[in-house]
Amino acid sequence: MIGDTPASAIPAPLAPQAAYAVEGHGLVKTFGSFRAVDGIDIRVPAGSIYGVLGPNGAGKTTLLRTLLGIVDPDEGHRSLLGAAQPQRMAQEVGYLPEERGLYPSMKAYEAIAFMGALRGLPLKVGRERAKAMLAEHGMGASIDKPIRQLSKGMAQTVQLFGTIVHEPRLIVLDEPFSGLDAINQEKLEALIRAQARRGVTILFSTHVIAHAERLCERIAIVAGGRIRFEGTPGEARDRLRPQVRLRTRTVDGAWRRALPEDTMAEEGAWHFALPDEGIEPLLRALIDDQAGIESLSIERPGLHDAFVAIAGAAVAKQMQDDRVQEEEA
Amino acid sequence: MKQLWRAAFVIARRDFTAVVLSRTFILFLLGPLLPILIGFAFGGLGEKISNTDLRPVVGVAMSAQDSAALERAHDRLTERMGEQALPRLRRVSTSISPRVQLARADSEVVAILSGSVARPVLTGKAEDLDKLQGDLSLMSSAARAERTLQLVKIERQEVATSLGAQAQARLVIGRIAQVVMFFLTILLAGMILSNLVEEKTNKIIEILAAAIPIDAIFLGKLMAMLAMSFVGIAFWGGTAFGIFLALGGGGSGLPAPAVGWPIFLILAVLYFAMAYTLLGSLFLGIGAQAATVREVQTLNMPITMGQMLIFFFASYAVDHMGSPAEVAACIFPFSSPFAMIARAAQDATLWPHLVALVWQAAFVALIIRVGVLLFRRHVMQSGGRWWKTLFRPATG
Numbered sequence: 001m002i003g004d005t006p007a008s009a010i011p012a013p014l015a016p017q018a019a020y021a022v023e024g025h026g027l028v029k030t031f032g033s034f035r036a037v038d039g040i041d042i043r044v045p046a047g048s049i050y051g052v053l054g055p056n057g058a059g060k061t062t063l064l065r066t067l068l069g070i071v072d073p074d075e076g077h078r079s080l081l082g083a084a085q086p087q088r089m090a091q092e093v094g095y096l097p098e099e100r101g102l103y104p105s106m107k108a109y110e111a112i113a114f115m116g117a118l119r120g121l122p123l124k125v126g127r128e129r130a131k132a133m134l135a136e137h138g139m140g141a142s143i144d145k146p147i148r149q150l151s152k153g154m155a156q157t158v159q160l161f162g163t164i165v166h167e168p169r170l171i172v173l174d175e176p177f178s179g180l181d182a183i184n185q186e187k188l189e190a191l192i193r194a195q196a197r198r199g200v201t202i203l204f205s206t207h208v209i210a211h212a213e214r215l216c217e218r219i220a221i222v223a224g225g226r227i228r229f230e231g232t233p234g235e236a237r238d239r240l241r242p243q244v245r246l247r248t249r250t251v252d253g254a255w256r257r258a259l260p261e262d263t264m265a266e267e268g269a270w271h272f273a274l275p276d277e278g279i280e281p282l283l284r285a286l287i288d289d290q291a292g293i294e295s296l297s298i299e300r301p302g303l304h305d306a307f308v309a310i311a312g313a314a315v316a317k318q319m320q321d322d323r324v325q326e327e328e329a
Numbered sequence: 330m331k332q333l334w335r336a337a338f339v340i341a342r343r344d345f346t347a348v349v350l351s352r353t354f355i356l357f358l359l360g361p362l363l364p365i366l367i368g369f370a371f372g373g374l375g376e377k378i379s380n381t382d383l384r385p386v387v388g389v390a391m392s393a394q395d396s397a398a399l400e401r402a403h404d405r406l407t408e409r410m411g412e413q414a415l416p417r418l419r420r421v422s423t424s425i426s427p428r429v430q431l432a433r434a435d436s437e438v439v440a441i442l443s444g445s446v447a448r449p450v451l452t453g454k455a456e457d458l459d460k461l462q463g464d465l466s467l468m469s470s471a472a473r474a475e476r477t478l479q480l481v482k483i484e485r486q487e488v489a490t491s492l493g494a495q496a497q498a499r500l501v502i503g504r505i506a507q508v509v510m511f512f513l514t515i516l517l518a519g520m521i522l523s524n525l526v527e528e529k530t531n532k533i534i535e536i537l538a539a540a541i542p543i544d545a546i547f548l549g550k551l552m553a554m555l556a557m558s559f560v561g562i563a564f565w566g567g568t569a570f571g572i573f574l575a576l577g578g579g580g581s582g583l584p585a586p587a588v589g590w591p592i593f594l595i596l597a598v599l600y601f602a603m604a605y606t607l608l609g610s611l612f613l614g615i616g617a618q619a620a621t622v623r624e625v626q627t628l629n630m631p632i633t634m635g636q637m638l639i640f641f642f643a644s645y646a647v648d649h650m651g652s653p654a655e656v657a658a659c660i661f662p663f664s665s666p667f668a669m670i671a672r673a674a675q676d677a678t679l680w681p682h683l684v685a686l687v688w689q690a691a692f693v694a695l696i697i698r699v700g701v702l703l704f705r706r707h708v709m710q711s712g713g714r715w716w717k718t719l720f721r722p723a724t725g
Contacts, residue, residue: 031710065539068539069539070535070538070709070711071709071710071711072711087541087542090539090540090541093539095536095539095540097532097535097536097539099532099535100532101528101531101532101533101534101535101536102531102533103343103347103527103531103533104531105347105351106343106347114339114343115536115540117339118336118339118536118537118540118541119540120332120335162536
C-alpha cells in the first residue's frame with residue numbers, strides 16, 4: 001500500500017551535517033550468557049543509505065536498538081547525530097521496529113500524528129501532514145478508519161508514515177520489507193531513495209541481500225553478533241575475483257595447460273576465477289592452438305556470492321531459509 | 330525536563346482520550362451510581378423499618394389494679410424517657426401459668442410479669458430476662474410509689490457549641506473523608522495495574538521507548554488515569570450532591586472541619602491525587618513487569634490486601650492524634666494522605682500539609698523512577714544495576 005513517493009513525504013533538503021550520523025565503538029550487549037552484539041564497531045556516513053545484512057538472530061535488531069538507545073550496551077559507546085545519549089536526538093530520528101505496533105482503536109491519521117507528537121511534532125501539524133500523506137498514497141478513504149479495520153499492508157504503511165512524518169534527519173528501519181508484497185517493496189525502495197536524496201541518513205537491517213544490493217551505499221554483514229564485513233557493496237564483491245566461463249569447440253589440446261589450477265568443468269564449459277595475470281595468456285594459448293572459442297564471459301560476482309564468501313555458506317543458507325519461511329508465512 | 334513533561338503529556342492525552350471516548354467509559358461512570366441508588370433505596374427502607382415498633386412486648390398477668398398501676402407507671406416514664414426506651418405491656422390471662430402461655434405457638438409476648446407490683450415475678454428465657462428485668466423493676470417501683478413518686482425537674486441550659494461534640498464531629502468528618510478517599514483510590518488505582526499490558530501486547534512499547542524516556546510513559550499514564558478519575562469523581566459527586574439536594578438536604582447543620590470547609594476540600598482533592606499517584610505509580614511499576622493480563626489479574630488480590638492494611642493503619646491513627654502511631658501514619662508515604670486528611674479535619678495547623686504534600690510528591694517521583702529502572706532492566710533487558718542510575722536524569 002505504499003504509493004509513489006509523494007511531495008508530502010519528501011520535504012526540503014537538509015542542511016549539511018557531521019560526517020557520521022551514527023557511530024558505535026566496541027559495542028557489546030549480552031542477554032544472560034548470550035552475546036547478541038559482540039564487540040561491534042560501526043560508522044554510518046551522514047546522508048547515506050546503510051544496510052545491516054545478516055540472518056535472523058545475527059544481532060541486527062539488538063545492534064539497532066542499542067544504537068538508538070532503546071537498550072544500553074554492556075560495553076562500548078555510541079553516538080547518534082553527534083549525541084552520546086541517543087534519546088537526546090529522538091526528535092531528529094524516525095524508527096520503524098521489526099515488530100510493528102499501533103493502537104488498534106486509533107484512527108489512521110491520528111496514529112501518524114501521535115507518532116510525530118512523540119518526536120516533538122505539534123499534533124495539529126502532524127494531523128495535516130498525515131492526512132496529506134494518506135490522501136496522496138491512495139488511502140484517502142482510510143484516513144478516519146481505526147487501525148483495526150485496515151489491512152496488514154495498510155497498517156504497515158501508516159506506521160511507516162508515522163516514522164517519517166516529523167521529517168527526521170535519520171531514519172532507522174528494522175526489516176522494513178518484511179511482510180510487504182513485491183509491489184510495495186519496490187515502492188518502499190523508492191521512498192527510501194527519495195528520503196536519501198534530500199540528505200536523510202537511512203540505516204536499515206535486512207536479511208534479503210537483493211534490497212541491500214539495490215539500495216545501499218554501504219553495508220555491514222553481521223553474523224554471530226559480529227561485523228564480518230563493512231564497506232560498499234562493490235568492495236564486498238571485490239573480495240571475490242571475477243568468474244570466467246569458457247566454452248570451446250575442442251576439449252583437448254596444449255591450450256589446456258594455460259587453464260588455472262582451480263578450473264572446473266561443468267555442462268561442457270570451463271569455470272574458473274579470473275587469474276591475477278588476467279585472461280590474456282589463456283586467450284593467446286587458445287588462439288595459437290586453434291581451440292575454437294564458442295563463448296567467453298567474465299562476470300563480476302554478485303553480493304550474494306560475496307556474502308557467502310564473507311559470512312560463510314552456512315549463514316548464507318540460513319538467510320535463504322529465513323526468506324523462504326517469511327514468504328511462506 | 331521540559332521534554333519529559335511534553336512527552337508525558339502526549340502519552341496522557343492519548344490514554345485519556347482512548348479511555349474517555351470509549352463506550353465502556355459510560356459503564357465505568359454509571360457503575361458506581363448503582364450502589365448510591367441502592368444506598369438511597371435501602372436508606373428509605375431502613376427508615377421505614379426503624380419507624381416500625383420493634384420494642385419487646387411483655388405480658389402482664391396481675392390483678393386488674395396492679396396491671397392498671399403498671400400501665401400508668403409505664404406511660405409516666407415513657408413521657409420522660411422517650412417512646413423507644415421501655416418495653417410495651419399487654420395484659421394476659423392470670424388463670425393460665427406463664428410457662429404454659431409462653432409455650433403456646435400463638436404467644437405474642439417475650440416474657441410474662443406475674444405476681445404483684447410489690448413482688449413481681451418475671452418468666453421468660455434467660456437472655457430476655459437479662460434485658461427486661463431492669464426496665465420492669467423500674468416500672469414496678471414507679472407503680473408501687475405511684476402516689477408518692479415525684480419526678481425531679483431538670484433545668485436546661487443550652488449552648489451553641491460544645492468542644493467535646495465538635496471534636497467528636499471532626500473525628501467523624503476525618504473518618505468519612507478517609508473512607509471516601511480509600512474507596513475511590515481502591516476503585517480507581519487498581520485499573521493502573523494493567524495499563525502497560527496494551528503497549529506490550531501490541532508491540533507499541535518499542536516505538537514509545539525509542540521516542541521518549543520511559544519515565545514520560547509512566548508519568549503520562551498516571552496523569553491520564555488521574556484525570557480520568559477526576560472526571561469520574563466529578564460525575565459521581567455531582568450526581569450524589571444532586572440527589573442529596575433533591576431529597577431536601579441542606580448543608581447548614583454540617584459541622585466544619587478544623588481547617589474549614591474550603592481548605593479541607595482542596596486538601597481532600599490534593600491528598601486523593603497523592604494517594605492515587607502513590608499507589609498508581611506502585612501499581613504501574615508492578616503491572617509493567619507482568620507480561621499478560623492473566624498475570625495482572627493474579628497480582629490484583631495481594632495488592633488489594635496491601636491497600637486494606639494501609640487503610641487500617643491510617644484509620645487506627647485517626648483516633649490517636651499526636652500519638653507515635655499517628656505520626657508514623659503521616660510519615661509512611663502510602664498511609665500519609667489518609668492520615669493527613671484526618672488530621673486536617675481535627676487540627677487547624679496548615680504547614681504540616683505542605684510538608685506532607687512535598688514528601689508524598691517526592692515519593693511518587695522515587696517510585697516512578699524505580700519502576701522505570703526495573704522496567705528497563707527486566708522488560709526491555711537494558712541497563713545494569715538499577716539503583717546505580719536511580720538519580721540520573723531521565724533518558725531512554
